[in-house]
Amino acid sequence: MRHLMSPLDFSVEELDKLLDLAEDIEADPKKYAHACDGKKLATLFYEPSTRTRLSHEAAMLNLGGSIMGFSSADSSSAAKGESVSDTIRTISCYADICAMRHPKEGAPMVACQHSSIPVINAGDGGHQHPTQTLTDLMTIRSLKGHLGNMTIGLCGDLKFGRTVHSLIHALVRYPGMKFVLISPEELRLPGYIRHDVLEKNQVPYEEVVRLEEAIPNLDLLYMTRVQKERFFNEEDYVRMKDFYILDAKKMKLAKDDMYVLHPLPRVNEISTEVDSDPRAAYFKQMQYGVYVRMALILTLLEIEV
Amino acid sequence: MVKNTLNVGRISEGFVLDHIQAGRSMDIYKYLHLDQLDCCVAIIKNAKSSKMGKKDIMKIECPIDFMDLDILGFIDHNITINIIKDEQIIEKKALHLPKKIKNVIKCKNPRCITSIEQELDHVFVLTDPDKEIYRCMYCEEKYERRPR
Numbered sequence: 177m178r179h180l181m182s183p184l185d186f187s188v189e190e191l192d193k194l195l196d197l198a199e200d201i202e203a204d205p206k207k208y209a210h211a212c213d214g215k216k217l218a219t220l221f222y223e224p225s226t227r228t229r230l231s232h233e234a235a236m237l238n239l240g241g242s243i244m245g246f247s248s249a250d251s252s253s254a255a256k257g258e259s260v261s262d263t264i265r266t267i268s269c270y271a272d273i274c275a276m277r278h279p280k281e282g283a284p285m286v287a288c289q290h291s292s293i294p295v296i297n298a299g300d301g302g303h304q305h306p307t308q309t310l311t312d313l314m315t316i317r318s319l320k321g322h323l324g325n326m327t328i329g330l331c332g333d334l335k336f337g338r339t340v341h342s343l344i345h346a347l348v349r350y351p352g353m354k355f356v357l358i359s360p361e362e363l364r365l366p367g368y369i370r371h372d373v374l375e376k377n378q379v380p381y382e383e384v385v386r387l388e389e390a391i392p393n394l395d396l397l398y399m400t401r402v403q404k405e406r407f408f409n410e411e412d413y414v415r416m417k418d419f420y421i422l423d424a425k426k427m428k429l430a431k432d433d434m435y436v437l438h439p440l441p442r443v444n445e446i447s448t449e450v451d452s453d454p455r456a457a458y459f460k461q462m463q464y465g466v467y468v469r470m471a472l473i474l475t476l477l478e479i480e481v
Numbered sequence: 482m483v484k485n486t487l488n489v490g491r492i493s494e495g496f497v498l499d500h501i502q503a504g505r506s507m508d509i510y511k512y513l514h515l516d517q518l519d520c521c522v523a524i525i526k527n528a529k530s531s532k533m534g535k536k537d538i539m540k541i542e543c544p545i546d547f548m549d550l551d552i553l554g555f556i557d558h559n560i561t562i563n564i565i566k567d568e569q570i571i572e573k574k575a576l577h578l579p580k581k582i583k584n585v586i587k588c589k590n591p592r593c594i595t596s597i598e599q600e601l602d603h604v605f606v607l608t609d610p611d612k613e614i615y616r617c618m619y620c621e622e623k624y625e626r627r628p629r
Contacts, residue, residue: 259599260598280593
């Protein structure tokens with residue numbers, strides 16, 4: 177039985193196969209409409225989420241399965257002090273697969289140690305968010321036609337942004353990647369990712385503070401939100417949140433095929449005037465997120481269509 | 482007693498840990514949970530050493546299959562372990578960095594699941610043998626060693 181804890185749980189070949197399946201689902205969704213008839217997905221969300229929980233649920237419903245779960249710790253036995261290991265043992269009796277989001281880092285790994293059903297890590301604190309990475313990879317591959325051989329700008333909160341960390345881990349496995357890390361000094365990419373991932377894999381990168389300076393050379397721009405929930409100090413959050421705002425003026429500096437991705441939700445880091453730009457791909461990204469999660473559910477449940 | 486020497490008797494069975502960095506023997510006492518064992522332990526602190534200047538030495542009298550000393554590789558792999566049986570050194574054990582260590586050090590990341598999950602083992606995995614880096618198995622937080 178397989179779980180998904182980190183985007184690196186899949187080899188590049190396995191990932192290609194998963195993305196191929198997701199593209200086939202996109203091309204012919206009807207073919208998969210009953211693939212999970214009689215199967216149940218439990219969504220165990222200990223902290224709020226819109227996209228991640230609903231996209232997992234939409235994915236299972238699209239496959240003909242059914243869903244159950246909770247959407248905050250307050251509405252589960254966690255509020256009574258139940259451990260993750262006890263909860264997952266219980267859920268294993270009710271569902272065929274589960275997706276877990278938890279504010280504590282490593283919680284889904286505890287779950288998979290005690291689970292008799294596949295566990296999908298749907299985000300654990302500032303640590304990993306592998307299904308977002310699968311979504312990002314599918315979006316990039318679908319829009320650009322390939323993975324690798326491109327310059328990607330990562331902008332915003334690179335320190336706490338787990339989506340950025342996971343995406344870097346996944347992309348360094350492809351040849352010809354170059355990263356431009358755009359962030360204020362306080363929110364720079366952590367040293368262990370710069371040294372242990374980028375430098376170790378001899379992936380070129382540069383760090384810049386101004387978005388305008390970096391944007392003309394990018395093939396893709398990945399924007400992130402400065403996340404309030406990752407700050408211990410309100411003052412620091414307020415100071416940082418408006419540091420980067422992507423608007424139509426900045427988009428004029430970019431290449432004609434420089435797509436903009438964002439894991440969403442956005443607060444104000446992308447002006448709504450960019451939404452109508454054909455290079456704004458962040459809503460399309462959400463649709464790809466459903467296809468790739470459908471492919472993931474099928475893969476983990478070992479269902480072939 | 483000869484001036485400037487301290488005699489500690491031989492042990493019949495157990496371990497002599499030599500070449501411990503001066504001042505670190507109490508850390509080892511703690512890591513090996515020796516306070517919980519009903520055995521004879523001698524700690525010699527700041528002993529003269531031609532190689533190290535000064536060093537700590539520990540003598541632990543206990544059955545030799547009683548204790549897992551692999552953790553010492555994590556603490557300091559320069560320590561020499563002499564295994565004693567019938568008052569003789571029967572083996573000198575070489576130390577290596579253990580690939581995994583369990584319930585010896587604790588994850589200090591307040592966001593880690595180990596901070597709240599009941600009776601969850603604290604497990605660290607060796608992720609970079611060259612730099613001797615251990616990371617929490619759950620949250621991947623790096624363990625910051627005390628400077629040697």
